[in-house]
Amino acid sequence: MPRTKEQYEQMRIATREKIQAAAMQLFVQKGFGSTNVQDIADAAGISIGLLYRHYKSKEKLFNELVDFALAGMAQQMEYFESNEVSPKQAMDQFVHEIYNDMMTGEQFANLLILMQQSFLTGGGAAVNHVEVTRVSEQLFAATAKLIKRGQERGEFRSGNPDEMVLLFYSTIHGLAAMKMMLQHNFQMPSPVALTSFLYKEGE
Template sequence: MPTASSSPSADTPAKRMRRKESRPSELLAAALDLFVEKGFAATRVEEVAQRAGVSKGTLFLYFPSKDELFKAVVRQTLAGRFHEWSDEVDSFTGSSAELLHYGMHSWWERVGNTQASGMTKLMLSEAQNFPEMAAFYQAEVVQPYHSLVQRILQRGVDRGEFAAVDLELATYAVTAPLIFLAMWKHSVGTHPCTASVLDPLRYLDAQVQILLNGLRVRPAPA
Protein backbone atom coordinates (compact mmCIF):
# COMPACT_ATOMS: atom_id res chain seq x y z
CA MET A 1 0.00 0.00 0.00
CA PRO A 2 1.51 3.42 -0.91
CA THR A 3 2.36 5.68 2.00
CA ALA A 4 1.15 9.25 2.34
CA SER A 5 4.58 10.59 1.43
CA SER A 6 4.62 8.67 -1.85
CA SER A 7 1.08 9.48 -2.96
CA PRO A 8 0.58 11.74 -5.99
CA SER A 9 -1.30 14.32 -3.90
CA ALA A 10 1.60 14.61 -1.45
CA ASP A 11 4.03 15.40 -4.24
CA THR A 12 1.81 18.01 -5.85
CA PRO A 13 2.77 21.08 -3.72
CA ALA A 14 6.49 20.48 -4.23
CA LYS A 15 6.03 19.96 -7.94
CA ARG A 16 3.95 23.10 -8.18
CA MET A 17 6.61 25.08 -6.32
CA ARG A 18 9.34 23.83 -8.66
CA ARG A 19 7.14 24.65 -11.64
CA LYS A 20 6.51 28.17 -10.31
CA GLU A 21 10.23 28.78 -9.76
CA SER A 22 11.07 27.63 -13.29
CA ARG A 23 8.42 29.74 -15.01
CA PRO A 24 10.50 32.92 -15.47
CA SER A 25 13.30 31.01 -17.22
CA GLU A 26 10.78 29.11 -19.35
CA LEU A 27 9.12 32.38 -20.36
CA LEU A 28 12.47 33.97 -21.21
CA ALA A 29 13.50 30.96 -23.31
CA ALA A 30 10.20 31.10 -25.20
CA ALA A 31 10.52 34.85 -25.69
CA LEU A 32 14.08 34.54 -27.00
CA ASP A 33 13.03 31.92 -29.53
CA LEU A 34 10.13 34.00 -30.78
CA PHE A 35 12.05 37.28 -30.88
CA VAL A 36 14.73 35.60 -33.00
CA GLU A 37 12.23 33.78 -35.22
CA LYS A 38 9.72 36.60 -35.80
CA GLY A 39 11.32 39.83 -34.62
CA PHE A 40 10.26 42.10 -31.79
CA ALA A 41 7.36 43.82 -33.52
CA ALA A 42 5.73 40.61 -34.78
CA THR A 43 6.03 38.70 -31.50
CA ARG A 44 2.89 38.77 -29.35
CA VAL A 45 2.92 38.09 -25.63
CA GLU A 46 0.12 35.56 -26.14
CA GLU A 47 2.47 33.51 -28.31
CA VAL A 48 5.22 33.65 -25.69
CA ALA A 49 2.84 32.47 -23.00
CA GLN A 50 1.48 29.69 -25.20
CA ARG A 51 4.96 28.43 -26.07
CA ALA A 52 5.92 28.45 -22.39
CA GLY A 53 2.73 26.59 -21.52
CA VAL A 54 1.17 29.28 -19.32
CA SER A 55 -1.59 31.85 -19.61
CA LYS A 56 -1.04 35.45 -20.67
CA GLY A 57 -2.04 36.51 -17.18
CA THR A 58 0.71 34.36 -15.70
CA LEU A 59 3.26 35.97 -18.02
CA PHE A 60 2.23 39.44 -16.85
CA LEU A 61 2.79 38.38 -13.23
CA TYR A 62 6.51 38.15 -14.03
CA PHE A 63 6.90 40.65 -16.88
CA PRO A 64 4.41 43.55 -17.02
CA SER A 65 4.96 44.31 -20.71
CA LYS A 66 6.64 43.05 -23.85
CA ASP A 67 9.31 45.73 -23.43
CA GLU A 68 10.17 44.42 -19.96
CA LEU A 69 10.19 40.88 -21.31
CA PHE A 70 12.67 41.93 -23.98
CA LYS A 71 14.90 43.63 -21.41
CA ALA A 72 14.87 40.53 -19.23
CA VAL A 73 15.90 38.37 -22.20
CA VAL A 74 18.81 40.70 -22.97
CA ARG A 75 19.96 40.74 -19.35
CA GLN A 76 19.80 36.97 -18.99
CA THR A 77 21.47 36.02 -22.28
CA LEU A 78 23.98 38.85 -22.81
CA ALA A 79 24.22 41.76 -20.38
CA GLY A 80 24.37 39.59 -17.29
CA ARG A 81 27.55 37.86 -18.46
CA PHE A 82 29.91 40.82 -18.65
CA HIS A 83 31.09 40.43 -15.06
CA GLU A 84 32.20 36.89 -15.88
CA TRP A 85 33.96 37.99 -19.07
CA SER A 86 35.59 40.96 -17.31
CA ASP A 87 37.04 38.65 -14.65
CA GLU A 88 38.47 36.41 -17.36
CA VAL A 89 40.25 39.36 -18.98
CA ASP A 90 41.69 40.39 -15.59
CA SER A 91 42.97 36.90 -14.78
CA PHE A 92 44.31 35.95 -18.23
CA THR A 93 48.04 35.19 -18.07
CA GLY A 94 48.92 34.70 -21.74
CA SER A 95 49.86 37.23 -24.38
CA SER A 96 47.40 39.84 -25.63
CA ALA A 97 47.29 38.08 -29.01
CA GLU A 98 46.27 34.87 -27.23
CA LEU A 99 43.67 36.80 -25.22
CA LEU A 100 42.16 38.27 -28.37
CA HIS A 101 42.02 34.82 -29.95
CA TYR A 102 40.49 33.33 -26.80
CA GLY A 103 37.92 36.10 -26.56
CA MET A 104 36.64 35.66 -30.11
CA HIS A 105 36.46 31.87 -29.82
CA SER A 106 34.75 32.21 -26.45
CA TRP A 107 32.16 34.55 -27.93
CA TRP A 108 31.26 31.99 -30.60
CA GLU A 109 31.00 29.12 -28.12
CA ARG A 110 28.93 31.03 -25.54
CA VAL A 111 26.90 33.44 -27.67
CA GLY A 112 27.45 33.15 -31.41
CA ASN A 113 26.60 29.46 -31.61
CA THR A 114 23.48 29.90 -29.47
CA GLN A 115 20.05 31.37 -30.01
CA ALA A 116 21.18 34.53 -28.20
CA SER A 117 23.21 35.62 -31.24
CA GLY A 118 19.90 36.17 -33.04
CA MET A 119 19.44 39.29 -30.93
CA THR A 120 22.13 40.94 -33.07
CA LYS A 121 20.07 40.47 -36.20
CA LEU A 122 16.94 41.65 -34.39
CA MET A 123 18.61 44.87 -33.25
CA LEU A 124 20.11 45.65 -36.65
CA SER A 125 16.75 45.21 -38.34
CA GLU A 126 14.41 46.84 -35.79
CA ALA A 127 16.41 49.39 -33.79
CA GLN A 128 15.24 52.29 -35.96
CA ASN A 129 11.60 51.51 -35.22
CA PHE A 130 12.14 51.06 -31.46
CA PRO A 131 14.57 53.78 -30.31
CA GLU A 132 14.02 53.13 -26.59
CA MET A 133 14.78 49.45 -27.05
CA ALA A 134 17.86 50.36 -29.09
CA ALA A 135 19.08 52.73 -26.37
CA PHE A 136 18.64 50.00 -23.75
CA TYR A 137 20.59 47.50 -25.86
CA GLN A 138 23.31 50.07 -26.49
CA ALA A 139 23.73 50.73 -22.77
CA GLU A 140 23.44 47.12 -21.58
CA VAL A 141 25.32 45.25 -24.32
CA VAL A 142 27.14 47.37 -26.90
CA GLN A 143 28.92 49.78 -24.57
CA PRO A 144 30.09 47.11 -22.07
CA TYR A 145 31.27 44.95 -24.96
CA HIS A 146 33.23 47.81 -26.53
CA SER A 147 34.82 48.60 -23.18
CA LEU A 148 35.87 44.97 -22.82
CA VAL A 149 37.46 44.86 -26.28
CA GLN A 150 39.22 48.16 -25.69
CA ARG A 151 40.70 46.78 -22.47
CA ILE A 152 42.15 43.84 -24.42
CA LEU A 153 43.63 46.14 -27.05
CA GLN A 154 44.97 48.57 -24.44
CA ARG A 155 46.57 45.64 -22.62
CA GLY A 156 48.46 44.79 -25.80
CA VAL A 157 49.57 48.40 -26.30
CA ASP A 158 50.71 48.77 -22.68
CA ARG A 159 52.73 45.55 -22.87
CA GLY A 160 54.39 46.57 -26.13
CA GLU A 161 52.66 43.77 -28.06
CA PHE A 162 50.31 45.93 -30.14
CA ALA A 163 51.01 49.16 -31.95
CA ALA A 164 49.23 52.26 -30.69
CA VAL A 165 45.93 52.55 -32.55
CA ASP A 166 42.64 54.39 -32.20
CA LEU A 167 41.05 51.99 -29.72
CA GLU A 168 37.49 53.07 -30.45
CA LEU A 169 37.82 52.44 -34.17
CA ALA A 170 39.87 49.26 -33.70
CA THR A 171 37.03 47.87 -31.60
CA TYR A 172 34.78 47.93 -34.67
CA ALA A 173 37.39 45.93 -36.59
CA VAL A 174 37.28 43.26 -33.87
CA THR A 175 33.49 43.34 -33.71
CA ALA A 176 32.75 43.13 -37.43
CA PRO A 177 33.57 39.40 -37.85
CA LEU A 178 31.33 38.55 -34.89
CA ILE A 179 28.41 40.52 -36.31
CA PHE A 180 28.93 38.79 -39.65
CA LEU A 181 28.81 35.36 -38.02
CA ALA A 182 25.67 36.25 -36.05
CA MET A 183 23.93 37.42 -39.21
CA TRP A 184 25.16 34.41 -41.18
CA LYS A 185 23.97 31.94 -38.55
CA HIS A 186 20.45 33.33 -38.55
CA SER A 187 20.08 33.75 -42.32
CA VAL A 188 21.92 31.85 -45.06
CA GLY A 189 23.78 29.75 -42.48
CA THR A 190 20.58 27.86 -41.76
CA HIS A 191 20.21 26.72 -45.38
CA PRO A 192 21.47 23.16 -46.08
CA CYS A 193 23.32 24.32 -49.19
CA THR A 194 25.37 26.97 -47.37
CA ALA A 195 25.60 25.81 -43.74
CA SER A 196 28.67 23.66 -44.40
CA VAL A 197 30.50 26.23 -46.54
CA LEU A 198 31.79 28.31 -43.63
CA ASP A 199 33.50 26.89 -40.56
CA PRO A 200 32.96 29.59 -37.90
CA LEU A 201 36.05 28.80 -35.83
CA ARG A 202 38.33 28.66 -38.85
CA TYR A 203 36.82 31.94 -40.02
CA LEU A 204 37.56 33.53 -36.64
CA ASP A 205 41.12 32.19 -36.69
CA ALA A 206 41.64 33.85 -40.07
CA GLN A 207 40.15 37.13 -38.84
CA VAL A 208 42.34 37.13 -35.73
CA GLN A 209 45.39 36.55 -37.90
CA ILE A 210 44.45 39.45 -40.16
CA LEU A 211 43.90 41.70 -37.15
CA LEU A 212 47.16 40.73 -35.52
CA ASN A 213 49.13 41.33 -38.69
CA GLY A 214 47.84 44.87 -38.55
CA LEU A 215 48.25 45.34 -34.79
CA ARG A 216 51.62 43.80 -34.03
CA VAL A 217 54.61 46.04 -33.44
CA ARG A 218 57.20 45.58 -36.18
CA PRO A 219 60.94 46.13 -35.76
CA ALA A 220 62.17 49.46 -37.05
CA PRO A 221 64.01 49.17 -40.38
CA ALA A 222 67.79 49.08 -40.09
Protein backbone atom coordinates in the same frame (compact mmCIF):
# COMPACT_ATOMS: atom_id res chain seq x y z
CA MET B 1 2.63 13.91 -1.98
CA PRO B 2 2.73 17.74 -2.01
CA ARG B 3 5.59 19.48 -3.74
CA THR B 4 8.29 21.16 -1.69
CA LYS B 5 9.19 24.84 -1.92
CA GLU B 6 12.35 23.83 -3.76
CA GLN B 7 10.33 21.91 -6.35
CA TYR B 8 7.99 24.85 -6.88
CA GLU B 9 10.99 27.14 -7.33
CA GLN B 10 12.52 24.77 -9.88
CA MET B 11 9.21 24.73 -11.77
CA ARG B 12 9.03 28.52 -11.66
CA ILE B 13 12.57 28.86 -13.02
CA ALA B 14 11.94 26.25 -15.73
CA THR B 15 8.78 28.08 -16.85
CA ARG B 16 10.56 31.44 -17.00
CA GLU B 17 13.35 29.89 -19.06
CA LYS B 18 10.82 28.46 -21.52
CA ILE B 19 9.14 31.84 -21.82
CA GLN B 20 12.46 33.62 -22.34
CA ALA B 21 13.65 31.14 -24.98
CA ALA B 22 10.36 31.35 -26.87
CA ALA B 23 10.23 35.14 -26.69
CA MET B 24 13.82 35.56 -27.82
CA GLN B 25 13.24 33.33 -30.84
CA LEU B 26 10.07 35.17 -31.82
CA PHE B 27 11.53 38.64 -31.29
CA VAL B 28 14.42 37.72 -33.58
CA GLN B 29 12.29 36.03 -36.25
CA LYS B 30 9.26 38.33 -36.30
CA GLY B 31 10.47 41.49 -34.59
CA PHE B 32 9.24 42.99 -31.35
CA GLY B 33 6.29 44.84 -32.86
CA SER B 34 4.94 41.80 -34.73
CA THR B 35 5.17 39.47 -31.73
CA ASN B 36 2.26 39.37 -29.31
CA VAL B 37 1.90 37.75 -25.91
CA GLN B 38 -0.27 34.92 -27.26
CA ASP B 39 2.48 34.05 -29.76
CA ILE B 40 4.97 33.76 -26.92
CA ALA B 41 2.67 31.65 -24.76
CA ASP B 42 1.94 29.28 -27.68
CA ALA B 43 5.64 28.91 -28.51
CA ALA B 44 6.47 28.24 -24.85
CA GLY B 45 3.67 25.67 -24.61
CA ILE B 46 1.91 27.41 -21.71
CA SER B 47 -1.32 29.30 -21.14
CA ILE B 48 -1.36 33.06 -21.57
CA GLY B 49 -2.50 33.34 -17.96
CA LEU B 50 0.61 31.54 -16.74
CA LEU B 51 2.77 33.81 -18.88
CA TYR B 52 1.19 36.87 -17.29
CA ARG B 53 1.97 35.45 -13.85
CA HIS B 54 5.65 35.73 -14.75
CA TYR B 55 5.65 38.80 -17.00
CA LYS B 56 3.07 41.58 -16.96
CA SER B 57 3.85 42.60 -20.54
CA LYS B 58 6.03 41.71 -23.49
CA GLU B 59 7.94 44.96 -22.84
CA LYS B 60 9.03 43.71 -19.42
CA LEU B 61 10.06 40.40 -20.95
CA PHE B 62 12.01 42.13 -23.72
CA ASN B 63 13.74 44.36 -21.19
CA GLU B 64 14.74 41.41 -19.03
CA LEU B 65 16.37 39.74 -22.03
CA VAL B 66 18.24 42.96 -22.83
CA ASP B 67 19.35 43.20 -19.18
CA PHE B 68 20.68 39.64 -19.41
CA ALA B 69 22.75 40.58 -22.46
CA LEU B 70 24.03 43.72 -20.73
CA ALA B 71 25.12 41.70 -17.70
CA GLY B 72 27.16 39.41 -19.96
CA MET B 73 28.80 42.41 -21.63
CA ALA B 74 29.67 43.94 -18.27
CA GLN B 75 31.19 40.68 -17.08
CA GLN B 76 33.34 40.40 -20.20
CA MET B 77 34.47 44.01 -19.79
CA GLU B 78 35.56 43.33 -16.21
CA TYR B 79 37.54 40.29 -17.34
CA PHE B 80 39.33 42.31 -20.01
CA GLU B 81 40.25 44.92 -17.40
CA SER B 82 41.32 42.43 -14.72
CA ASN B 83 44.77 41.66 -16.19
CA GLU B 84 44.41 38.07 -14.94
CA VAL B 85 45.99 36.74 -18.13
CA SER B 86 47.83 38.19 -21.10
CA PRO B 87 45.83 40.22 -23.66
CA LYS B 88 46.15 37.44 -26.23
CA GLN B 89 44.98 34.80 -23.76
CA ALA B 90 42.00 36.97 -22.79
CA MET B 91 41.02 37.52 -26.42
CA ASP B 92 41.54 33.84 -27.24
CA GLN B 93 39.20 32.82 -24.44
CA PHE B 94 36.56 35.34 -25.53
CA VAL B 95 36.71 34.27 -29.18
CA HIS B 96 36.55 30.57 -28.29
CA GLU B 97 33.49 31.21 -26.12
CA ILE B 98 31.84 33.05 -29.01
CA TYR B 99 32.77 30.24 -31.40
CA ASN B 100 31.39 27.52 -29.10
CA ASP B 101 28.19 29.47 -28.44
CA MET B 102 27.59 30.03 -32.14
CA MET B 103 28.32 26.39 -32.95
CA THR B 104 26.18 24.80 -30.26
CA GLY B 105 23.05 26.94 -30.21
CA GLU B 106 21.26 30.12 -31.11
CA GLN B 107 21.11 31.98 -27.80
CA PHE B 108 24.25 34.07 -28.29
CA ALA B 109 23.30 35.06 -31.84
CA ASN B 110 19.77 35.84 -30.69
CA LEU B 111 21.04 38.05 -27.88
CA LEU B 112 23.17 40.06 -30.29
CA ILE B 113 20.26 40.57 -32.65
CA LEU B 114 18.03 41.46 -29.70
CA MET B 115 20.53 44.16 -28.71
CA GLN B 116 20.44 45.52 -32.25
CA GLN B 117 16.64 45.57 -32.16
CA SER B 118 16.69 47.55 -28.94
CA PHE B 119 18.49 50.29 -30.90
CA LEU B 120 16.94 50.04 -34.34
CA THR B 121 13.28 49.38 -33.61
CA GLY B 122 12.88 50.81 -30.14
CA GLY B 123 11.64 47.40 -29.04
CA GLY B 124 10.54 47.51 -25.44
CA ALA B 125 9.17 50.95 -24.67
CA ALA B 126 10.93 51.01 -21.33
CA VAL B 127 14.34 49.88 -22.58
CA ASN B 128 17.02 52.07 -21.05
CA HIS B 129 18.86 53.07 -24.23
CA VAL B 130 21.27 55.18 -22.18
CA GLU B 131 22.34 52.09 -20.25
CA VAL B 132 22.63 49.97 -23.39
CA THR B 133 24.82 52.65 -24.98
CA ARG B 134 26.90 53.10 -21.84
CA VAL B 135 27.69 49.41 -21.39
CA SER B 136 28.39 48.94 -25.10
CA GLU B 137 30.82 51.86 -25.16
CA GLN B 138 32.54 50.58 -22.01
CA LEU B 139 33.01 47.13 -23.54
CA PHE B 140 34.42 48.65 -26.74
CA ALA B 141 36.80 50.84 -24.70
CA ALA B 142 37.92 47.87 -22.59
CA THR B 143 38.56 45.83 -25.72
CA ALA B 144 40.55 48.68 -27.30
CA LYS B 145 42.70 48.91 -24.16
CA LEU B 146 43.23 45.15 -24.28
CA ILE B 147 44.39 45.38 -27.90
CA LYS B 148 46.69 48.28 -27.05
CA ARG B 149 48.28 46.29 -24.22
CA GLY B 150 48.67 43.38 -26.60
CA GLN B 151 50.40 45.63 -29.13
CA GLU B 152 52.80 46.87 -26.45
CA ARG B 153 53.64 43.25 -25.59
CA GLY B 154 54.16 42.39 -29.26
CA GLU B 155 51.19 39.99 -29.37
CA PHE B 156 48.86 42.04 -31.58
CA ARG B 157 49.36 43.64 -34.96
CA SER B 158 50.01 47.36 -35.11
CA GLY B 159 47.08 49.59 -35.96
CA ASN B 160 44.42 51.82 -34.48
CA PRO B 161 42.86 49.85 -31.57
CA ASP B 162 39.51 51.63 -31.98
CA GLU B 163 39.31 50.66 -35.64
CA MET B 164 40.25 47.08 -34.81
CA VAL B 165 37.53 46.94 -32.15
CA LEU B 166 34.94 48.23 -34.60
CA LEU B 167 35.95 45.62 -37.17
CA PHE B 168 35.93 42.83 -34.59
CA TYR B 169 32.48 43.51 -33.16
CA SER B 170 31.02 44.30 -36.58
CA THR B 171 32.19 40.84 -37.68
CA ILE B 172 30.61 39.14 -34.67
CA HIS B 173 27.29 40.94 -35.11
CA GLY B 174 27.32 40.21 -38.83
CA LEU B 175 27.90 36.52 -38.17
CA ALA B 176 24.96 36.45 -35.76
CA ALA B 177 22.71 37.84 -38.50
CA MET B 178 24.09 35.35 -41.04
CA LYS B 179 23.48 32.46 -38.64
CA MET B 180 19.83 33.43 -38.31
CA MET B 181 19.47 33.92 -42.07
CA LEU B 182 21.28 30.80 -43.29
CA GLN B 183 20.14 28.48 -40.48
CA HIS B 184 21.56 24.97 -41.13
CA ASN B 185 23.70 26.22 -44.03
CA PHE B 186 25.61 28.58 -41.75
CA GLN B 187 29.28 27.75 -41.24
CA MET B 188 30.99 29.51 -38.36
CA PRO B 189 34.52 30.77 -39.16
CA SER B 190 37.22 29.29 -36.96
CA PRO B 191 38.69 31.21 -34.01
CA VAL B 192 41.89 31.58 -36.05
CA ALA B 193 39.97 33.29 -38.86
CA LEU B 194 38.23 35.60 -36.39
CA THR B 195 41.52 36.80 -34.92
CA SER B 196 43.71 36.77 -38.04
CA PHE B 197 43.61 40.57 -38.34
CA LEU B 198 44.43 41.01 -34.65
CA TYR B 199 47.45 38.80 -34.05
CA LYS B 200 50.87 39.03 -35.58
CA GLU B 201 51.64 36.32 -38.11
CA GLY B 202 52.87 33.16 -36.45
CA GLU B 203 51.07 33.94 -33.18
